[in-house]
Amino acid sequence: MEFTKMHGLGNDFIVIYGEQTLPDHAEELALRWCDRYFGIGADGLVYILPSERADYRMRIINSDGSEAEQCGNAIRCVAKYVYDRGYVQGEEVTIETLGAGVQKVAIQSQEGRAVTVTVDMGQPVLDGLRVPTTIDSEQVVDIPIETDEASFRFTAVSMGNPHCVIYVDDAVNFDLNTWGPKLEAHPLFPKKVNVEFATVLDRRTVDMRVWERGAGPTLACGTGACATLVSSVLNGKTDREAEIRLKGGSLFIRWDEQDNRVYMTGPAAFVYTGNVTV
Structure with missing residues (x-):
């Protein structure tokens, strides 16, 4: 073949x-x-x-x-x-x-x-049960998530697949291999989840690293970049258009205020x- x-x-x-x-x-x-x-x-x-x-x-x-x-x-x-x-x-x-x-x-x-x-x-899905998470809420924004060793705060977004966005001090050097698998399979996510670790540099620039559900650490994740931009807007951290800088390069994401759709370039x-x- x-x-x-x-x-x-x-x-x-x-x-x-x-x-x-x-x-x-x-x-x-x-x-x-x-x-x-x-x-x-x-x-x-x-x-x-x-x-x-x-x-x-x-x-x-x-x-x-x-x-x-x-x-x-x-x-x-x-x-x-x-x-x-x-x-x-x-x-x-x-x-x-x-x-x-x-x-x-x-x-x-x-x-x-x-x-x-x-x-x-398309339009991001923010309803907790539809992402899906186990949280019955119209939006899951800046919510605590606990593991045996540490606690984080996350925002849940679906872009056709589920994402958990977590803000950290240094996404570029974050320990993906330790925390990625623990959060991917966390009980809050009935279908597991893609995990994005993000650091906001300014209103239009975000560093992000990703642990992908089913694949582990990858150099880039398009839906993850979209979820990160949506999460950053919901948390008041960025404008509705930003450069998401991944290990493999940059994606440019825009969440349109008129049609509520996310555009990735x-x-x-x-x-x-x-x-x-x-």
Whole structure:
């Protein structure tokens, strides 16, 4: 089977195009192919499939075999893939996702190649039970969360997948490997959670590091960047548009006050194409 290795700010994926449905053994394939020592190596396995509601449908299997409802970096990669290969007409693409429905994507191109991609990520979900958390509240903002060793305060946001945003003094050097797994599986989150550790530098700049549910520490997380901007607005820390600086580079996020939708702009890149045994 042919695959294409792609990444969005270092958040990397094995992209498969041409299948009609998600294989029954996709979990097994993700576990095998995403292994960085015995496989191709990636944060996730992405299938670009036909859709009855959009130009294409995206399915994402994390490196641990679980399925993600949405992924901001993956959707930019999918948009670049179909645009650069001429599979869509014009510079607007619609992509169906499992958790966020059909999302509109705008391509900014040069010489027939997508350079940056802007995704309408939809309206953030703030209701506690819908994120989901176990907290029955219209918003879950600056709430204590306890572990055996420490306590934090978090804000919950869903961007089609659940996020827990925590503000720390130094996100760049924060110990992800210690606290990420403890918070991902915390009882407050019935479907586990993506955990973002953020440091606000000014009203339009935030450093963020992420522990992704099902993948661990990654270089970037598009939905996490969106959740961080929404959380920062709710906590009065930033304006509604900001640069979210991740380990792999920056994403530019805007939470529109008129339509309540979040817009993400960033790059996507090809690495190589190869063949793998199914």
